[in-house]
Structure formats: C-alpha cells, structure tokens
Amino acid sequence: MINKENWDELTPNEKYNKRMESFLNPDIKFVTKEGEEKYKKNAQRYKDAIELKKPDRVPISPNMGFYPARYAGITAEEAMHDYEKMSMAWRKFNNDFGFDYLQSCAASGSGSLFAKLDLKLYKWPGHGTKTDIPYQCVEEEYMKADEYNELIEDPSAFFMKIYLPRIFGSLEAWEKLPIFPSFIELPFIGSGMVSIGMPDIQESFKKFIEAGQEAWKWAEVVGKTNKEIIAVNGIPSNSGGYTKAPFDILGDTLRGTKEIMLDMYRRPEKILKAMDTLVPIAIKMGINACDSSDNPFVKIPLHKGEDSFMSREQFAEFYWPTLKKVLLGLIEDGCVPSLFAEGSYNKRLDFITDPDLPKGKIYWYFDKTDMVEVKKYLSGKAAFGGNVPASLLKTGTPNEVEEYVRNLMDKVAGDGGYILTTGAVIDDAKDENIKSMVEAGKKYGKY
C-alpha cells in the first residue's frame, strides 16, 4: 500500500516520481545481491522506456494468459482451482523464460471464488468450458436498455442492486437492499435496515463472506508466489491493476456488443451521459488498484474502439473523449496508463497522440496495428510496444520468431520508448518460440 500522506499538495509529476520510487525500490527481500541488481536494472529499463529514453536495451515483456499453466503441465481447471499447482506453474514459468518482468499468477483467477459467487458472467473450466479451456465471457444484457437512468443517477446503487444480483447468482437477493443514503437520520435507519434481516438477504451475505474468505485464501497464495518470484528472479511487476475505457465498461459486460452498437443509433445521448458517469469511477478503479499494489502501471485493455468496430467519427464521438479523460485522470494522480489496443488501431493513431496528453506518461501496446506507423505517430510522445503475433508463436518456427523480432528492432525500436511484447495474450504457443522471442529481444534489442 502506498503512503499518500500530503498527497493533495503534490503535483502530478511529484506523484509520478513517488510512485516510480516504489517501483524502483520495492519492499522486497531479494534472495541474492545479483537478484536485487537485476531488479533495479529491469525497473530502470522500463522506466526509461516509458519516459521515451533509450534504456540499456529494449525491455522484454510478453503478455501471457494461461500459457504458464500449459507449459508446467497443469490444466486450466487446475490453475483456477488448485492454488498450490497454480503457484508451482507460474514459478516454473517465471524461472525458466527469462522475461524482464513478472508474469503474475493472478492471471488465471480463482474458479473456487467464482463458484461461491455463482458467477454468471463467465464460463470457466469445470463450469461450462472443458478442463483445458480458459474462461470465456458470456455476453448478455446485464443492464437493460431502460436502465441507463439508474446507472446515470446512482451508479453505486445500480451496480449493487441491479448488476451484481444478475452476475452473481449468490447475491440475487441484493436487488432488495436499501439504498445507503437512507441512513441519513436516526428514524430512517430502522426501516432502512429491515431488509437486511430477510432470510434470503442474510443467506446472500453469508455467501458473500465465504466468497471473501476464498478470495483471501487465493490472494495469499498469489501475493506470496509473486513476491518470491520477484525476490528470486529480480523481475519487477509492471502491472499495478486494471481499469477500462468507459465505452467498453458499458459495451462489454453491461449492455453487450450488439446492444451497445444499436444504442449508438437508438439512444446515443444515454450512452454519452452514462459514460460521463463512468469516467470518475474508471479513474478511481485504476488509482485504487495502483495504491493498494503500490505499483504505478494501470492496464487498460481496449475492445470496441478498434478500427473495424466503428468509424472514425464514431470513435471521435463515443470512444475517445471519455477514454482521454480517464487517461488524464490517471496521469494527474501519477499513474501510468498502459493501454492494450487489441485488434487494429491504424485509423486511431492521430487520436491517441492527442496534444492534450503529456509526453512520456503513457504506454500503448499493439496487436495488429502497423508498427512502423505506430512509431511515426508515437515516437517522442508515448512509449509503445508490440506485436509478435499469437499465430506466429503457435505455428511458426524459432527462426521465424527471431526474424520477426529482429525486424521490429530494426524498424521501430531505434529511438527508444519501445517495449517488446506479444500482439495478444498468449494461452497456447510452442515453448521454443517464446524462448526465441526473448533471446532475440536480448540479442537485437541493445542500444
């Protein structure tokens, strides 16, 4: 947890420096002196890249999903339910591959926790997908078309009384909870509390507590494992937490893809208002995560603003303005937004280099976007990374991977501010291809 004493008196830059200070000097007892030195080097390398400098060499930070489980020979189901096996797999992976940064074992999530909550929003191994298939989202209208006002007028009540009862079967009774502003005066408290005594609500809170205990058990293993991996290998964590673009918050798990697209024609003004409501919440989500992990990097996976999803005009109207506000809000608090532009962002590069965004405070990483164009636009403005394809890592040869990385180094890494990563979150690949990616990064990435 970060110490935020006198935080309001600091400038955004001072806040950034303070957060970076924790990143460079974490509260970790390193196993060896070399491990500690390696940590400092890796952390400095990342900081340099973010600040658009040329580090000693290109930072190497491929993006792994369930691949560590596969590599260590456990199923996705085991990774999500057997915490000791999960811990073993991610230790083995982090020890064996020589990445510069931690691949956190939090990635797989706890299936036992989700089961206790009776999570409807996803299927996961043992609960709807086969043993070796990672979790997948179940798209539904978890927020109905006529509920925009509920979200806009009282977002916390909307999430608690409408959204949570729909995505968590165990909390179905929460639709009957009072709204908490009912407790503003003594005579109101009794009637406000009555619903809490109802048997189904009592039952839901018992399940909620059990789920919290499960989350605690899981987090203990995750925290311990990650800390030990860092202490042994000297690899910093470059992920402090997550937030999302307001349009994606609405479109991904509230309204769903089809419905949000129709809403753009049927009720555009509601989308815009709802996103305004979500901006400060999205900022707070990112900041809170960074505060509790004491790590400045906020990951933001981007979905529905992709080139093929909407026009430039629609991106300008619906997607970018509120995302930009979220970025500014995070930067204001000293955090470093790290945006994963999934799919193709070729037609967005002029938007994302908006002159209102300060230089050297954001990291963008890309999937299918033309990296040479990325460099043209982002160089000197924001750090960028990418984009070794998942298909190459799965179906190619180590030589082809090396060639791909060498080409990236030749064409886009030259001016600094570049981080080598994968174009997708990797669940499946050939071991030798991932190794080749790392080796090629070390070989050709020197400045």
Next chain:
Amino acid sequence: MTEKLIDYIIKMQEQEALREVQDMINNNVPVMEILTKCRKAMEIVGERYEKGEYFIPELMMAAEIMTKIADMTKFLIQKEKSEEDNLGIIVIGTVEGDIHNIGKRIVCFNLEANGFKVIDIGEDISPEEYTEAIEKYKPDLVGLSCLLTIAFDSMKNTIEKIDEAGLRDKVKIMIGGAPVDDRVCEYAKADGWAEDAVKAVRLAKQLIGVD
C-alpha cells in the same frame, strides 16, 4: 414512396423505416416489393461497409431493422429464397473449446443477405459434429469461427477429421475470427480465411466459383 424505405434503412432511421413498411402494408403494397426494397437497401449497406464508410453498428442496426420488417411482414427474408435459388449452402460454427458467436452471427447474416443458405450449427462444435453436419446438410462450404488463440488446434483437428471422414473433397473450408491470419490458415489447412463479414462473403463466392 417506396424509395423512402431504402433511404430510411440506409440512414439507420429505424422508426421511420418501420412506419414506412406499415404504411406500405396498409396500402396493400405486395410483400415481395417491400422485400425487394429491403434487399436493395442491404446491398447499399454492404457496399458502404466494404468502402469503409459503415462499420459494425450499421451492420447490426440494418440487421435489426430487417429482422423487425421480417416480423411485420410475417415473412422471413431468408425463407423467401427457395432451396434452388441460393448461391450455395454453408455450414458454419465456432470450433471446439470456443463459445464466441458475435462475429459469426454477423458473418451469417451477411452471407444470407447475399444469397447463401446458412446453417449455423452453434458454438463449441466438435470435429465429429462438423462431419455429421456435412453428411446431413451436404453443404458447398464449411465455415469455422474462433476468437481464442487456443482454438487454432481445434480448427486444425476439425479439418483433419473432415479429411479422415472422406469429406474434404466435397467441401471448401473457410476460417475466420480475430486472431486468424495466413499462418493460421496454412496451419489448419483451410481453403481460405477472411478478416471481416464482407470479405467472408467475397471469399465464399470465390471458393465456390460464383464470383
């Protein structure tokens, strides 16, 4: 007055389009005429999508308006095309292990709007289910969809299974989905791949030689 309907649809003016259809029905305009206008409108929407003027919201919105008009006219647009006058039959599904269906649905709608008979066999479809569907429906084309990178092997296994069942020569196989590219196509030994719903239609036509 009927040109108005085309105009409303291509401008995504849902209420106006539906009101226009209701007026046409009230004025005893033959259903076939209404549907011809609809098809013309969908052609224009498709062209604009291909030119990069329209995107997913417009495809979804136009599909939504079409569905409502089909309900109003008590006439399913795809049914109106008889077995004989379709361009070809395509069996389409999301491969084993993958439950995603939004991209597939858009592709299905576009194939239908362009004259294919589409049999959507669902998501998480095993190789065996594909071969059974091929034997049952005798399609010209088979479409494999995925969103997950782990589904590359499912695509490969499915096509191998189709081959083992002696059905590989009887169908053309196309694949699609966000992570699909040339490499995946080659790996899975498919006949072609497409990156969006309009290219999927073009590919389908090419593969069965009607383009």
